Amino acid sequence: MKEYWKNIVVLLIALLFAVLASIDFISMQVQEKIAPNQNLTEVKMLSCYSPGLKGTDSDTEVYVFDSGNPGGTMLILGGTHPNESAGMVSAIATIENLEVERGRVFIIPWTNKSGFTHTSPLDGMQDRFSITLSDGSIRTFRVGNRLTNPVDQWPDRTYYEGTSGRKLIGSESPEIRNVNRLYYGKENGVLTERVCYGIYNLINAEGVDLTMDMHEGSPEFLYLDCTMVNQKADNEKAMSIASSMALSMQLDGLDMRTEYSGKSSYGLSHRSLGDNTASMMTLMETYNPSMGPLHGKMDDDLIVNGNEPNYYQAHNEGYIYFDVPENGYPLAERVARHLTCISYLAQSYSEANPHDAIVFEGLGSYDDIVEKGLGNLLKPID
Amino acid sequence: MDIELICLLAMLGVFLLSNLLLKLPVSISMVLGALAGAIVGGEGIPLRHLFEGTFTYVDTMLIISSAMLFMTVIQESGALEALNSVIVTHFYKYPALMLIMLMLVIMFPGMITGSSTAAVLSAGALVAPVLLLIGIPKEKAGAIIAIGSIMGMAAPPINIPAMLIGGGVDMPYIGFDGPLLLLTIPCAVFSILFLGLKHCRNLDIEKLESGLDLEVGKKYGFKLYIPILALFVLLIASKAFPAFPQIGTCLIFLVCAFIGLFTGRKFNFWEKALKAMDTTIPVLAKLMGVGMFIQIMTLVGARGWIVVSCLSLGIAAVYIASFTVMPAFGAISSYGAASVLGVPFLLVMIQQGRCSDIVVASCLSFLCCLGDLMPPTALAGNYAAQIVGLKYKPVLIHCIVPFVVCIAVGLAVMLNSLTFA
Numbered sequence: 001m002k003e004y005w006k007n008i009v010v011l012l013i014a015l016l017f018a019v020l021a022s023i024d025f026i027s028m029q030v031q032e033k034i035a036p037n038q039n040l041t042e043v044k045m046l047s048c049y050s051p052g053l054k055g056t057d058s059d060t061e062v063y064v065f066d067s068g069n070p071g072g073t074m075l076i077l078g079g080t081h082p083n084e085s086a087g088m089v090s091a092i093a094t095i096e097n098l099e100v101e102r103g104r105v106f107i108i109p110w111t112n113k114s115g116f117t118h119t120s121p122l123d124g125m126q127d128r129f130s131i132t133l134s135d136g137s138i139r140t141f142r143v144g145n146r147l148t149n150p151v152d153q154w155p156d157r158t159y160y161e162g163t164s165g166r167k168l169i170g171s172e173s174p175e176i177r178n179v180n181r182l183y184y185g186k187e188n189g190v191l192t193e194r195v196c197y198g199i200y201n202l203i204n205a206e207g208v209d210l211t212m213d214m215h216e217g218s219p220e221f222l223y224l225d226c227t228m229v230n231q232k233a234d235n236e237k238a239m240s241i242a243s244s245m246a247l248s249m250q251l252d253g254l255d256m257r258t259e260y261s262g263k264s265s266y267g268l269s270h271r272s273l274g275d276n277t278a279s280m281m282t283l284m285e286t287y288n289p290s291m292g293p294l295h296g297k298m299d300d301d302l303i304v305n306g307n308e309p310n311y312y313q314a315h316n317e318g319y320i321y322f323d324v325p326e327n328g329y330p331l332a333e334r335v336a337r338h339l340t341c342i343s344y345l346a347q348s349y350s351e352a353n354p355h356d357a358i359v360f361e362g363l364g365s366y367d368d369i370v371e372k373g374l375g376n377l378l379k380p381i382d
Numbered sequence: 383m384d385i386e387l388i389c390l391l392a393m394l395g396v397f398l399l400s401n402l403l404l405k406l407p408v409s410i411s412m413v414l415g416a417l418a419g420a421i422v423g424g425e426g427i428p429l430r431h432l433f434e435g436t437f438t439y440v441d442t443m444l445i446i447s448s449a450m451l452f453m454t455v456i457q458e459s460g461a462l463e464a465l466n467s468v469i470v471t472h473f474y475k476y477p478a479l480m481l482i483m484l485m486l487v488i489m490f491p492g493m494i495t496g497s498s499t500a501a502v503l504s505a506g507a508l509v510a511p512v513l514l515l516i517g518i519p520k521e522k523a524g525a526i527i528a529i530g531s532i533m534g535m536a537a538p539p540i541n542i543p544a545m546l547i548g549g550g551v552d553m554p555y556i557g558f559d560g561p562l563l564l565l566t567i568p569c570a571v572f573s574i575l576f577l578g579l580k581h582c583r584n585l586d587i588e589k590l591e592s593g594l595d596l597e598v599g600k601k602y603g604f605k606l607y608i609p610i611l612a613l614f615v616l617l618i619a620s621k622a623f624p625a626f627p628q629i630g631t632c633l634i635f636l637v638c639a640f641i642g643l644f645t646g647r648k649f650n651f652w653e654k655a656l657k658a659m660d661t662t663i664p665v666l667a668k669l670m671g672v673g674m675f676i677q678i679m680t681l682v683g684a685r686g687w688i689v690v691s692c693l694s695l696g697i698a699a700v701y702i703a704s705f706t707v708m709p710a711f712g713a714i715s716s717y718g719a720a721s722v723l724g725v726p727f728l729l730v731m732i733q734q735g736r737c738s739d740i741v742v743a744s745c746l747s748f749l750c751c752l753g754d755l756m757p758p759t760a761l762a763g764n765y766a767a768q769i770v771g772l773k774y775k776p777v778l779i780h781c782i783v784p785f786v787v788c789i790a791v792g793l794a795v796m797l798n799s800l801t802f803a
């Protein structure tokens with residue numbers, strides 16, 4: 001009898017802690033607000049293009065900027081991997097500042113929305129970080145997990161083959177929750193696949209000409225400051241557009257190279273959407289020191305200021321090839337790099353396709369953004 | 383002194399204090415160590431991190447639990463005893479072959495659960511009387527079971543330290559089967575022949591038969607083995623064909639366990655299942671504790687500090703530590719050794735280049751598993767000694783030669799990883 005009561009007390013204490021912790025976890029479902037921009041035409045949901053998403057935690061906003069003038073259509077994806085913060089912040093900054101003059105721009109800031117509601121175990125990831133705006137107000141952003149929340153899609157199948165033919169087996173099986181492994185998606189597939197299908201269908205339905213998928217990687221990753229390019233029918237033309245973008249960035253003093261999508265990169269956006277839609281596909285990566293296994297204490301300094309002496313040391317000792325900056329790589333510089341890449345890409349595309357030009361303003365140059373900082377780039381929420 | 387180092391020392395200090403001095407279970411000591419690290423690191427009591435770390439291995443824990451239920455069923459139904467009898471009565475003329483087959487039986491539960499404790503307590507307990515019957519002395523039989531269960535823990539398909547190490551460097555747990563078999567099978571074969579062979583020349587079949595339970599096998603015949611066969615078929619089919627219904631590893635174990643209820647001896651499933659879970663829960667708790675411990679190490683930057691310090695020490699120091707410090711860390715926890723040391727060591731070796739990452743990761747996981755022999759915790763060793771009715775010390779002495787051979791094999795493969803890739 002005494003044992004019995006002891007067990008009940010232990011269970012009740014466990015329950016108390018579980019409830020307290022769950023309040024914290026559930027709070028991650030509240031998404032960031034986006035400041036109004038008078039140039040915004042409309043906000044759609046991705047379920048318009050993928051009905052299977054309706055009512056799920058993965059249905060996500062598509063921000064549409066239509067200039068009303070003829071031209072091309074561009075799609076910008078942020079938050080494919082919710083732990084790669086620069087992707088989401090760049091997308092949100094674009095939505096708050098964009099002014100389109102020719103053509104249309106579609107922006108999805110939380111591509112894997114479910115992934116924003118949890119963090120990756122063992123990584124000690126902070127779930128939020130804050131940025132102080134120029135008017136003194138504070139904006140908070142979530143850091144999520146690169147995979148869909150298991151609460152929304154679980155368990156992972158032992159063996160799964162996506163529409164691209166990528167075989168997810170063994171420990172690659174959790175990748176069944178990775179948006180960037182399941183393109184071009186499946187209308188009634190697993191939840192993550194329905195997100196992929198929504199994007200695939202959006203590209204087809206809206207006649208998207210140019211897509212940018214924004215990512216970040218840890219310094220061990222080989223494709224940093226690199227844009228992946230793929231287009232099946234018109235490979236060389238796509239590459240020459242991307243190369244011209246890279247050249248513009250280099251003239252601004254920014255490292256950037258371009259590479260063709262890997263032969264076996266099945267299921268990744270640049271490969272499988274490139275193979276299966278008419279859009280020119282690009283994917284860009286910046287260096288994010290909070291993602292690697294060498295990172296030190298997890299705090300705002302690491303996420304926002306990108307300050308990581310461990311990686312600088314490892315680079316100096318010859319273990320890391322990526323040229324790690326000594327004073328860190330702040331989020332502002334990473335966002336500036338993504339936005340500059342988008343601007344130059346649209347510009348190069350428009351030069352090559354004058355009838356389908358995509359012309360916009362409002363993002364500013366790299367130096368502008370870095371100098372003003374995120375506090376000025378992002379707008380206050382009323 | 384770096385704040386990260388202070389955090390690390392606080393974590394290890396509180397862990398050791400709780401475990402060795404206060405005699406708290408490993409899992410609870412890990413929780414206390416994690417709490418200490420979070421407080422020293424200025425994080426207060428970060429509930430979300432404590433919880434998140436705890437749930438890292440929830441899928442693995444479900445697999446271990448269901449595999450334990452399956453083991454209970456095939457043990458109680460008489461399948462394992464019948465298998466022992468078949469091996470002994472058919473192969474007594476070829477003692478080497480017989481011993482190797484018995485060793486595989488000892489390893490089997492470890493292979494499917496990834497836990498040496500599971501291997502010792504299920505198959506080990508059933509093979510031990512057979513080993514004694516053959517004429518192997520108690521202390522050597524204990525050593526055989528201890529080593530066998532560790533080889534089973536390290537052997538594919540499930541090797542938890544390898545999963546922990548791979549998970550730490552974002553390496554999928556694919557392609558480990560080959561290297562792990564290469565490491566475990568020769569070491570297992572050597573160990574049992576070295577310890578057992580000289581005791582089983584000229585075996586007397588009549589004496590053996592009188593000591594074995596031949597009834598179960600005769601009564602139920604081939605039917606007894608159906609759950610084991612079903613397990614192999616389902617596990618292999620679900621990995622080989624995407625079109626095959628994906629019922630998941632847990633459900634496969636449970637389905638096969640259910641089949642086993644009708645293919646052999648009747649027993650009280652509820653009672654035996656509860657008993658099996660009693661022995662499993664400490665293993666699950668350890669996984670939860672390790673998850674919490676590592677989450678906090680990462681949060682406060684201690685993990686990054688260890689890796690960077692290893693990088694600065696240079697590659698030679700890392701290789702030496704991998705076959706000394708890492709197995710020794712098993713005295714605390716072999717899972718802990720894999721995550722705390724295995725991950726940074728692998729990173730250093732990968733960054734250094736000129737090695738096959740999967741083979742090196744397999745070797746590191748193998749060296750971690752050997753830690754389960756390390757006193758005072760010595761999970762595998764203590765349970766094995768208990769089964770043959772001895773204290774751990776006499777058993778441990780006989781483990782030394784196989785242990786050294788295993789270390790040598792692990793190191794040799796690791797240094798020549800490209801040859802075996």
Ligand SMILES: [Zn+2]
Pocket residue numbers: 080081084215216
């Ligand atoms: Zn990414």
